[in-house]
Amino acid sequence: MKCLVTGAAGFIGSHLCERLLAEEHEVVGLDCFTDYYPRAIKEQNLSRLRPQRGFTFWELDLSVEVPRSVLEGVQWIFHLAAMPGLVRSWQDFDSYNRHNVTATQRLLEAARALPTLRRFLYASTSSVYGKYASGDESLPTRPSSPYGLTKLAGEHLCRVYSETYGLPIVVLRYFSVYGPRQRPDMGYYQFVEALLTGRPIRLTGDGLQVRGNTFVTDCVEATVRAAEALPGETFNVGGGELATIREVIRLLERLTGQRAVIEHLPPRPGDQVATGADVSKLTRHTGWTPRTPLAEGLAQQVAWQRALLEKALPLRKAG
Known part of the structure; x- marks a missing residue:
């Protein structure tokens, strides 16, 4: 297949590109490098992809234009590009509207003229359910x-x-994805970094928030399988293993060998109280089930972040 992956330089997108290339698909990667976090992090993600046969990359803002040459011959579109994050969305709505709504409309408009298109997969989020996102796809959508x-x-x-146009759409709602290459603004990344560097963990709320945790390779596996699912469907993608934030911190203490110092902060506006994906629909349609236990997945993330810090240490000393 010829695949287009938007957000290809990001956390999940770079893993997805690697998986598709490993299966000998042709991959066109696209990213616009928003200022949400440093470009150097995304460039590091891309460094694994650029040399690979079958991979091409475009730096492009979908909200401005979608050149026909980008989509030529594409059969699968994986639309992962988005402006992420909860806190900034209260402060900079124009950017979220531009990158999450306008860019999606531009891509859909371009895709409807694509005769080769077999599936258009839209990566959504458990945040569409709001503060209480535990259950199946019949939960009411009440974003907070x-x-x-x-x-x-x-x-x-x-x-x-x-x-209206018969586009073969599949919607995937991701739940609390974690693992190597996680964005630096995300909670587990910040917890691990604080433990490894001896800084306090800045904990918003009481720590009793429940999360259904999805390891990134499980998320990617679900995304690839969903490309063969019936169009018109919406699926939850979650890890099936629930834990409170406090339980995650205790597990990270064991994995890092460090004791956490907690700095308590007020809850963030709109933060989710509980998330837990019922993924039985996706299992019925594709046979997918999550395979990575939370402890194993967090161990991989800790090892990755430890290596990042060790690599950066000589640079800091030299500076």
Whole structure:
């Protein structure tokens, strides 16, 4: 297959590109390098992909244009590009509207003229459900943040283009994805870094928030399998293993050999209280089930972040 992956330089997108290339698909990667976190991190993600046969990359802002040459011959579109994060979405709604809504509409509009298209997969989020996101896909969608609202708007755009123009859309709602290459603003990354560097963990809320944790390779496996699912479906993608934030911190203490110092902060506006994906629908349609236990996945993330710090240490000493 010839695949287009938007957000290819990001956390999940770079893993997805690697998986598709390993299966000998042709991959066109696309990213616009928003200022949400340093470009150097995304460039490091891309460094594994650029030399590989079958991979081409475009630096492109979908909200501005989608050149025909980017989509030529594409059969699978994996639309992972988005402006992520909860807190900033309250402060910079224009950016979230631009990158999560306008960019999605531009891509859908371009895709409807694509005769080779077999599937358009839209990566959504558990945030569309709101503060209480535990259950199956029949849960009401009540976003509790502007971020969740814009991602739900993207889902509705996909539905409209599917119903009006027959686009073969599949929507995936990701739940709390973690693992190597996780974004530096995400909670588990910050917890691990604090433990490894001896700084306090800045904990928002009481730590009793429940998360259904999805290891990144399990997420990628679900995404690839969903490319063969019936169009028009929406699926939860989650790890099946629930833990409170406090339980995650205790596990990370064991994995790092360090004791956490907690700095308590007020809850963030719109933060989710509980997430837990019922993935039985995806299992029925594709046979996918999550395979990575939380302890094993976190051990891989700790090892990756430890290596990052060790690599950076000589640079700091030299500076």
